[in-house]
Amino acid sequence: MTATIITITSGKGGVGKTTATANIGAALASMGRRVVCIDADIGLRNLDVVMGLENRIVYDLVDIVEGRAKLRQAMIKDKRIPELYLIPAAQTRDKTAVSPGDMIRLGDELRDEFDYVLIDSPAGIERGFRNAIAPADVVLIVTNPEVSSVRDADRIIGLIEAESKGPGKLIVNRIKPEMVKRGDMLDTVDILDVLAIDLIGVVPEDEGVVVASNQGNPVSQNKDSRAGRAFHNIARRLEGEDVPFETLEAGDGFFGKLSRLMRPGGQA
Amino acid sequence: MNESLAIKGVRDSLVLTVPPTADGPLLELVLTTIDGRSAFFKGGKVAIDLGAREISAAELGRLRDRLSEREVHLFAVLSTAEASQAAAANLGLDRDLDRVTQAEEVTAPAIDTRLPGENAILVERTLRSGNQVQHAGHVIVLGDVNPGAEVVAGGNVVVWGRLRGVVHAGAGGDEKAVVCALDLAPTQLRIAGHVALSPEREGTVHPEKAFVQDDQIVAEAWSAAG
Numbered sequence: 001m002t003a004t005i006i007t008i009t010s011g012k013g014g015v016g017k018t019t020a021t022a023n024i025g026a027a028l029a030s031m032g033r034r035v036v037c038i039d040a041d042i043g044l045r046n047l048d049v050v051m052g053l054e055n056r057i058v059y060d061l062v063d064i065v066e067g068r069a070k071l072r073q074a075m076i077k078d079k080r081i082p083e084l085y086l087i088p089a090a091q092t093r094d095k096t097a098v099s100p101g102d103m104i105r106l107g108d109e110l111r112d113e114f115d116y117v118l119i120d121s122p123a124g125i126e127r128g129f130r131n132a133i134a135p136a137d138v139v140l141i142v143t144n145p146e147v148s149s150v151r152d153a154d155r156i157i158g159l160i161e162a163e164s165k166g167p168g169k170l171i172v173n174r175i176k177p178e179m180v181k182r183g184d185m186l187d188t189v190d191i192l193d194v195l196a197i198d199l200i201g202v203v204p205e206d207e208g209v210v211v212a213s214n215q216g217n218p219v220s221q222n223k224d225s226r227a228g229r230a231f232h233n234i235a236r237r238l239e240g241e242d243v244p245f246e247t248l249e250a251g252d253g254f255f256g257k258l259s260r261l262m263r264p265g266g267q268a
Numbered sequence: 269m270n271e272s273l274a275i276k277g278v279r280d281s282l283v284l285t286v287p288p289t290a291d292g293p294l295l296e297l298v299l300t301t302i303d304g305r306s307a308f309f310k311g312g313k314v315a316i317d318l319g320a321r322e323i324s325a326a327e328l329g330r331l332r333d334r335l336s337e338r339e340v341h342l343f344a345v346l347s348t349a350e351a352s353q354a355a356a357a358n359l360g361l362d363r364d365l366d367r368v369t370q371a372e373e374v375t376a377p378a379i380d381t382r383l384p385g386e387n388a389i390l391v392e393r394t395l396r397s398g399n400q401v402q403h404a405g406h407v408i409v410l411g412d413v414n415p416g417a418e419v420v421a422g423g424n425v426v427v428w429g430r431l432r433g434v435v436h437a438g439a440g441g442d443e444k445a446v447v448c449a450l451d452l453a454p455t456q457l458r459i460a461g462h463v464a465l466s467p468e469r470e471g472t473v474h475p476e477k478a479f480v481q482d483d484q485i486v487a488e489a490w491s492a493a494g
Contacts, residue, residue, distance in 0.1 A: 151397050151415055151416055152397075154396045154397035154398075154414050154415070154416060155396065155397040155398040155416060157396055158396030158397060158398050158399055159398070161396070194412075194414055194415075194432075196394065196412075
């Protein structure tokens with residue numbers, strides 16, 4: 001097997017990168033794929049918490065890079081979902097502890113043993129971001145349907161295009177269809193109008209995400225959760241399946257516009 | 269006896285004038301003038317105005333050779349004396365400066381309908397937040413300018429797309445610079461030293477041109493006559 005290395009980034013903080021990484025990872029693993037998630041947010045680690053694996057951390061990413069631990073020792077195997085692994089970040093160091101070269105070497109080491117390597121990027125455009133995208137084959141950009149998040153996503157797309165990792169695919173996270181209908185929230189169409197990249201997922205706002213996060217249970221395991229289903233669909237699309245976007249509201253306006261957008265090439 | 273001759277520039281040549289009061293060999297007079305300013309004369313065309321003075325073909329020939337040695341090209345001799353004119357004709361030198369003008373008139377070029385343009389750069393992509401384009405001339409963007417992107421031009425700015433970022437035309441102080449866009453909605457628009465914010469969008473999107481009028485920036489719907 002040769003892994004696809006996917007980095008999930010956003011620019012803006014708090015838009016749902018870690019949630020997306022954990023959930024897409026869990027969904028891919030539950031579909032039978034061998035997946036390792038890497039937390040690249042050194043100093044502010046969260047992926048371990050969201051995946052419910054924080055109590056089992058012995059070694060971390062910086063220990064691997066600095067030679068104190070082997071890959072096998074640092075990787076934590078999820079006990080609930082087979083074939084799902086986590087390499088946690090260090091909490092007592094910062095992003096300067098790792099270099100883009102280190103991340104590329106790590107990616108190469110993992111390529112032969114996994115189907116997917118998901119890298120949870122930190123917010124920002126500095127060293128942490130550059131570390132996270134260095135080994136990426138595919139970049140997923142997470143944005144919320146609000147202006148400052150879209151502005152930052154645009155900046156990020158520009159940066160990854162400049163690094164020849166572009167253009168990336170978009171996940172619109174935390175959308176509230178009732179607010180969109182009232183005209184109080186940006187529509188996915190409006191976002192694609194500015195960002196002009198392919199859409200890979202639209203995830204609705206869902207209280208279940210908070211609950212699941214607190215419990216350390218990825219919500220994509222919950223078939224009743226709309227957010228969970230949306231993350232699961234992203235995993236299916238990554239696998240090459242042509243999954244139509246769920247109508248998040250009764251009217252045909254939203255879906256009609258979306259289906260127009262999903263022409264080949266996905267250009268708005 | 270070291271007086272220099274008067275030097276006058278006529279079109280692309282130099283005319284040395286021998287005053288009537290000058291005596292002594294012509295060769296000496298000319299060479300004194302030239303040698304005093306050799307860098308000035310080198311590679312140049314020289315005509316000598318002898319006035320009424322007479323000169324033989326032999327003397328003229330020696331003068332021409334001496335001048336050639338100094339990389340000065342003697343091409344004409346002006347004189348009222350017949351003997352001097354004959355000597356010049358013998359050596360194939362012009363006897364007046366007007367022949368040059370006549371040659372130019374014969375070969376006047378046809379009317380040129382080609383138009384020169386002005387220096388501009390073309391950016392054929394959408395500018396994302398954080399992208400910047402700067403140019404001393406005009407800037408043309410084939411694509412959108414997203415919020416957070418910047419275009420700074422010494423000349424005009426033309427955006428064949430949606431202009432939603434920051435734009436500065438006439439950045440060097442040219443108040444006649446303009447900003448044109450298919451959708452003019454910049455976060456901030458600057459022309460020379462003037463700044464304007466976009467008003468609320470009214471009605472449909474249409475191409476517009478922004479320019480300075482009566483000391484402020486105005487935007488009008490695009491028309492070619494404008």
